[in-house]
Amino acid sequence: MAFVKVAARDTQQDTANPRALEYDALELQLHDESADVRRWAARDLVDCPSASRMLVGRLHEEGDASVREVILTALTIRGDDIAMTGLVECLRSEHVSLRNEAVEAMKQLPEKMAPIIRELLGDPDPDVRIFAVNILESLRHPEVESWLISVIETDPELNVCATAVDLLGEVGSPAARLPLHRIKERYADVPYIQFAAEVALSRLGGE
Amino acid sequence: MAEIEITSADFEKFREFFYRKTGIQFEPSKRYFVDKRLVERIEATQTQNFRNYFTTLRFEASGEELQNLTNIMTVNETYFFREEYQFECLVNSILPDVVSRKGDNGPIRIWAVPSSSGEEPYSIAMYLLEFWAGINQWDVEIISSDIDTEVLAKARAGLYSDRSVQHLPLRLLQKYFKSTGDGHQISQDLRDAVDFTRVNLADRGTTRDYRDFDVVFCRNLLIYFDDISRRGAAETIYDALKPEGFVCLGHSESMSRFSSLYKVRKFDEARVYQRPADSK
Known part of the structure; x- marks a missing residue:
């Protein structure tokens, strides 16, 4: 046997993106029974x-994780209001995988997430606030530390504060020392907060 | 000619434009590298200043200048048998796995992207000939692609410096190359073994026809992309692979950091990534 060549396409120039005329076809493909076809449709959209509304709608119905990941990437690239709202709505989903996948996608969007993070950190649902803190874990934005400090200073829910204390130990600076001491006082009878805050303080240095 | 100045605003404008076109993100620390090459192209095109040059870049219908610029902005230094442990993994672990699942007699398909000047795909071809008995039973198709048309031309010509071949065993150098006086040219048989094509991983139009590969080598490319472009590239490669096909990344790259599409496969020689079997 040997090395063989089967005609590969050699494109000398980048190509035009799909035309609006193809939109209807892509909508059909987004619901095709083949996951391969659905992934390509999501990428072309x-x-x-x-297209954001259509992608958000499909996201909540989609059973194949590979297609969901492509839809989430498409929404993060689009980044318009509908896309961002759709991503945020995933945080309220009962579908655990979708929720986690959306958190991962949102971590890629520091600039677009900034105004939304403030809203999420003030959401009435403590679970959503915890997911917002999870997003901060690898969101490359200069305000991450100040958002986390604000959480441990003001959030009324113990679990939200605990999540933020853990993260401050990883991404914080000596500026977080005083707030960490204050939360230790505030939750003086909660062993986990005492422990987590001590770990964070020991990592931060600056004393 | 007056000295050409690239201001911070010009740099930012160019950075954003180039990223959208290629997925390649230049950090501010690369400012000197980028400015130097922009000035070089402004002089070559006689557009006199950044503003005129940028207009040419954006609106030129043929895209020729964008390609010229891309050619000099991409880094292409590599050598034969770089990260050799992955080629050992290919012949000792990956291909036996591929063959054990193969349900037809069609060729085993390998895609090496980026090709750079050809050292990697030719290394793969040599490795298969030298260290994989299966080459006697199976046809193999090697396609290698790059965004840079100049390096593709170099790859097709197969001419290399002493530095490129320095890690090759002398026996293989003598067997597969002929001396050209100031360098080495790879044999015609190996040049015929690899199909070089132009592809921009950030452009769906150019990757759409790349499908049904058993193995993809995509080493030391994603480090130039930002997170969202890496996700996009991971999705492109996923669709280029057959179910249960493999991806080899560079030693400092990890698919798991930006995509959950793949599962990790730990072989004795290397850790690689695998597209899961189809779940209908």
């Missing part, structure tokens, strides 16, 4: 105007 990135450039179609007003």
